[in-house]
Amino acid sequence: MTLPPLVLDDLTWETLTDAARRRIPAASDGRWTLHAPVDPGITLLELLAYLLEQRLYRLDRTPDDLVRAVLELLGVTGPRPARPAATVLRLSADGVVVVPAGAVVSRDPVQQVTFALDDAVTVLPLSGEAPRLLVDGRDHSTDLREGRGVPLSADFQLSFTRTGEPAAPEAGTTLSLLLDLDAPDASPPSWHPDAVADVPPPAVLTWHWFDPGRDGERPVGGVVDGTAGLRRSGVVELPLPAAWCADGAGPQPAAYGLRVRAEDFTWSQPPILRQAVPDVAVARHAEQRRVTDADLGRQLESWRRLPGRRIVLPDAARRLLPGPRLRIRRGGSAQDWREVATLAFSGPGDRVFTVDREAGALCFGDGLTGAIPVPDAASKDPVVRVEYRLGGGEAGNGGPGGGWLLAEQPDPNTFVDATAVTAAEGGREPETVQEARTRATDDLATGHRAVTAEDYAALARATPGVAVARAHVAVGADPGYPCSDVPGAVTVRVLPEVVRDDRILADPAVPAAVRPDPGLLTAVRAHLAGARLLGAEVYVDGPRYRTVRLRAELGGRPADPARVRAALRLALRRYLDPVVGGDRGDGWPFGDPLRPTALMRIAQQAVADAADVVAVAVGLDGAEPTADCGDTPLRDDELPALASTTLTVRPPGRPGGAR
Numbered sequence: 001m002t003l004p005p006l007v008l009d010d011l012t013w014e015t016l017t018d019a020a021r022r023r024i025p026a027a028s029d030g031r032w033t034l035h036a037p038v039d040p041g042i043t044l045l046e047l048l049a050y051l052l053e054q055r056l057y058r059l060d061r062t063p064d065d066l067v068r069a070v071l072e073l074l075g076v077t078g079p080r081p082a083r084p085a086a087t088v089l090r091l092s093a094d095g096v097v098v099v100p101a102g103a104v105v106s107r108d109p110v111q112q113v114t115f116a117l118d119d120a121v122t123v124l125p126l127s128g129e130a131p132r133l134l135v136d137g138r139d140h141s142t143d144l145r146e147g148r149g150v151p152l153s154a155d156f157q158l159s160f161t162r163t164g165e166p167a168a169p170e171a172g173t174t175l176s177l178l179l180d181l182d183a184p185d186a187s188p189p190s191w192h193p194d195a196v197a198d199v200p201p202p203a204v205l206t207w208h209w210f211d212p213g214r215d216g217e218r219p220v221g222g223v224v225d226g227t228a229g230l231r232r233s234g235v236v237e238l239p240l241p242a243a244w245c246a247d248g249a250g251p252q253p254a255a256y257g258l259r260v261r262a263e264d265f266t267w268s269q270p271p272i273l274r275q276a277v278p279d280v281a282v283a284r285h286a287e288q289r290r291v292t293d294a295d296l297g298r299q300l301e302s303w304r305r306l307p308g309r310r311i312v313l314p315d316a317a318r319r320l321l322p323g324p325r326l327r328i329r330r331g332g333s334a335q336d337w338r339e340v341a342t343l344a345f346s347g348p349g350d351r352v353f354t355v356d357r358e359a360g361a362l363c364f365g366d367g368l369t370g371a372i373p374v375p376d377a378a379s380k381d382p383v384v385r386v387e388y389r390l391g392g393g394e395a396g397n398g399g400p401g402g403g404w405l406l407a408e409q410p411d412p413n414t415f416v417d418a419t420a421v422t423a424a425e426g427g428r429e430p431e432t433v434q435e436a437r438t439r440a441t442d443d444l445a446t447g448h449r450a451v452t453a454e455d456y457a458a459l460a461r462a463t464p465g466v467a468v469a470r471a472h473v474a475v476g477a478d479p480g481y482p483c484s485d486v487p488g489a490v491t492v493r494v495l496p497e498v499v500r501d502d503r504i505l506a507d508p509a510v511p512a513a514v515r516p517d518p519g520l521l522t523a524v525r526a527h528l529a530g531a532r533l534l535g536a537e538v539y540v541d542g543p544r545y546r547t548v549r550l551r552a553e554l555g556g557r558p559a560d561p562a563r564v565r566a567a568l569r570l571a572l573r574r575y576l577d578p579v580v581g582g583d584r585g586d587g588w589p590f591g592d593p594l595r596p597t598a599l600m601r602i603a604q605q606a607v608a609d610a611a612d613v614v615a616v617a618v619g620l621d622g623a624e625p626t627a628d629c630g631d632t633p634l635r636d637d638e639l640p641a642l643a644s645t646t647l648t649v650r651p652p653g654r655p656g657g658a659r
Contacts, residue, residue: 011056016049064433069344071436076443078341079436081322081357082392084285085427086191087115088178088235089404090128091279093416096169097123099281102288104407105418113395114407115283115424118191122173123416125163126256126278132159133276149182149272152230154203154262159212160278161255168246175238175256178280178421182272183232184467184497190226190234191282193426196465200519201229203265209241210257217259218243229519230262230271231466233422235280266517268496269510277421285396285427286321286389289313292382293375300384305374307366313388316360318430324388326353326362329376334385343369357430362386396427450490450531450538460492460540463527466520467497469579472543472590474637479539490532491539493637494524495587500580505573506566513545513641514578543578545641546634548594550618551625552603553648554611561649564610569645571606572599578639588639593631594618614650 024032068078101120107113130145134157140150188194207220218241226234293300326337337351343365346352352370353362364373375383404418447455453473460471472493476485496516504510525540532538558564575581581588599616617625618632
C-alpha cells in the first residue's frame with residue numbers, strides 16, 4: 001500500500017490555542033487561574049499560535065526557486081527542459097541540390113510539427129531502391145531490399161546507382177550515408193539525444209570508392225564515422241573523389257561503389273545491417289529563431305532599473321528549448337548574458353537570467369541576485385538580440401514514412417522530396433518542479449561511487465555508449481598477483497550484450513565464448529576510473545573461460561537420431577551459454593560448478609520421449625569426458641565454453657553403446 005502524502009500544515013490557530021490552554025494548569029502548578037482572552041498571558045499565547053500557524057502554512061508551500069536552489073546545492077540538475085526528437089531524412093531530387101543547414105522540414109503543417117536539419121547536405125541523383133550489397137563476395141541485395149538483416153564481415157561492398165541528369169557535383173561534395181544497424185538499446189544511434197559523442201570503436205575501418213564498371217579503388221580521407229566502427233547506427237560522411245566532381249578529369253560513373261574493410265576487428269558478434277540509405281540528413285524537432293528589439297514591440301520602451309524585468313519571446317510559450325543566447329548593448333558595447341537554473345547564487349553584477357518556459361520569457365534579477373539589464377536608450381545597432389530554438393516535446397516523436405515538406409525549396413528548378421527512414425525518437429516534455437524533486441530522490445539513492453562490489457557491477461553495466469550485459473567483481477584480485485589477495489585491488493570482468501537466439505546457438509561457426517571488444521573494455525575502464533575511491537586499483541577484462549566437452553549417453557533406439565542429436569546439442573549449449581544460459585536464462589553464473597544431474601535434466605527435457613538419458617559426462621580443458629557423479633568445479637571468475645557434445649546410444653540390454 002502507498003502512504004498518504006505528508007501534510008505539515010495540519011494545525012489551525014484554534015487547535016494550537018486550545019492545546020496551550022489545556023497545558024496551563026499543569027505547567028503553572030495551578031497558579032495561573034485566569035484563562036480568559038483579557039489575560040495578557042492568553043493574548044501572548046494567541047499571538048505565538050498565530051505566528052506558528054503562518055510558519056506551518058509556508059512549510060507545505062516551498063517556492064520553486066528554493067527547490068531549484070536546493071537541487072543545485074545537492075548536485076542534481078533542476079527541472080529538465082523539453083527535448084527535441086531526432087530522425088534521419090532521406091532527401092531525393094532529380095539533380096544535384098545543396099540543402100542548407102537549418103532548413104525547416106514540416107511533418108504536419110496543421111499542428112506545426114517542424115524539424116530543422118543539423119547540417120547542410122548535398123542531394124545526389126541516386127536511386128531510391130536499396131543498394132547492392134556484397135559481403136565476402138556474396139550478393140545480399142535481396143535480403144537488404146526485403147528488410148532482412150545482413151551480418152557484415154570484415155570486407156563488404158555497397159553500390160549506389162545514379163539516376164536523373166548526369167550533372168557532376170561540385171568539388172568537395174560529401175555523400176551522407178546512413179548505416180542502420182541492429183544494435184542494443186544501450187548503444188543509441190549517433191543522432192539520438194542520448195548518444196555518446198566519443199565511443200571507442202570495436203574495429204578500425206578503411207573506406208574506398210570504386211567504379212563498379214572499372215577496376216581500381218580510391219581511398220577515402222576525412223571520413224566522419226557516426227557508427228563508431230559499426231558499433232551503433234549512424235550517419236557516415238564520405239568525401240567524393242575529385243575525379244567524380246565537376247572539375248575532375250574522369251567521366252561520371254554510373255554507380256558509386258563503396259568498399260569497407262575492417263582492420264583489427266574485435267566485434268563480439270558481427271554487426272547486422274538493416275538498411276543503407278544515401279543522401280540523408282539528421283533533423284530535429286527544433287526551429288532556430290533570432291529576434292532583436294525591433295521584433296519585441298514595446299517591451300523595451302518602458303524599461304527602468306527595477307526588479308522583475310522580463311523579455312517575452314515571440315511564439316515561445318511552452319515551446320522554448322534550452323540554450324537561448326542573449327546580447328544586450330549597454331554603454332556602447334554589446335554584453336553577453338547567460339542562462340542559469342536559479343538566481344539564488346548570483347551576485348549584483350552577474351549578467352544572468354532564468355527561463356520561464358511556460359510563458360516563453362527570459363527573467364532577470366533584482367540587483368541583489370542577478371543584475372538588472374538597462375539597454376541603451378538609442379542606438380543605430382540593435383540593443384537587444386536573442387537567439388533561441390522552438391520545439392521539443394513528445395509531439396515530435398513518430399514513426400518513419402513520407403509526406404515531409406520543405407518549407408522553402410533551395411533550388412526553384414528542382415524539387416526536393418523528404419522521407420523519414422528512421423523513427424523520430426527522444427522527444428520529451430519539460431519537467432515540472434515536482435517531477436524534478438521525485439527524480440532527485442531517486443538520483444540521490446543511486447550510487448555514483450564505486451565502494452562495494454555491487455557498486456562496481458552496477459556502474460559497469462551502466463557505462464554510457466556501450467552495451468554491458470553482465471559484470472563480475474572480484475575484490476582483492478590483481479592480475480599481477482593471481483594467488484594473493486591484494487588490498488585495494490578490484491578486478492571487474494564484463495560480458496557484452498549480444499543476440500543469442502536458437503539460430504545463432506545452433507550455428508557451429510559461432511564461438512561459445514562471448515568476449516568483449518577492447519573498445520568496450522576501454523569505455524568501462526574509463527567509467528569506473530571516475531567512480532573509484534582514492535587509492536583503489538581497478539582492472540577491467542573479459543571473463544575467463546574453461547573449455548567443456550560433454551558426452552551424453554542415451555538408452556534405447558531413437559526413431560530420428562539426427563533430430564535428437566541436434567536438439568540435445570542445442571539445449572546443452574543454451575544451458576551453458578554465458579549470456580542466456582543457467583537455470584534463470586540470464587547467463588551461466590560466474591564460478592558455478594557443472595552438475596551432471598542438472599545436465600541430465602536439461603538433456604532429458606530436450607529429447608523428451610524419444611530416448612532416455614542415462615548419463616552425462618563432463619571433461620574440462622580438452623580432457624576426455626568422464627562419467628563422474630560429482631560436480632565439476634570452476635573458479636570464482638570462470639565461465640564454461642562448450643566445445644563439443646558427443647552422443648552415445650546404448651542399445652537395450654547392452655552395457656556399452658555406439659555413437
